[in-house]
Amino acid sequence: MDPVFTQLQFVAFAALLSLGVAIQFAFSPKRRAVMGNIKFLLADALRTAPSIAGVTLVRGAYRAGYLNEGRGFIEANLRSIVWMSGAILAGQVAVRFVPPMSWLARDLRLAGRAVWSERLGRWMGSNR
Secondary structure, three states, X not given: OOOOOOHHHHXXXXXXXXXXXXXXXXXXXXXXXXXXXXXXXXXXXHHHHXXXXXXXXXXXXXHHHHHHHOOOHHHHHHHHHHHHHHHHHHHXXXXXXXXXXXXXXXXXXXXHHHHHHHHHXXXXXXXX
């Protein structure tokens, strides 16, 4: 069985990734201030890309391939979920542990931690 990639899958991937990053950019001004705009955009895109790619590209391609092979609708969907899950897991592991992606993921995590530490300190009345 060969996966079937279509242009619509790539367009959907790009649109969903752009929308997700734009929403994070709009609603995370404190993390943006800590990291800087460009670094924040790149780190968020790298963090989000494996999940969106797994759903739109990998699952869609394998589902289409199984359907072209003559498998039933439910079987094609169930089999493609396995490929999607593996692709998301592998992508998340790569982003988390392979430099330079891991450096950006770490910086994004530390920026979020700094924002929440300051916020909780303000709520609890400490002088940070």
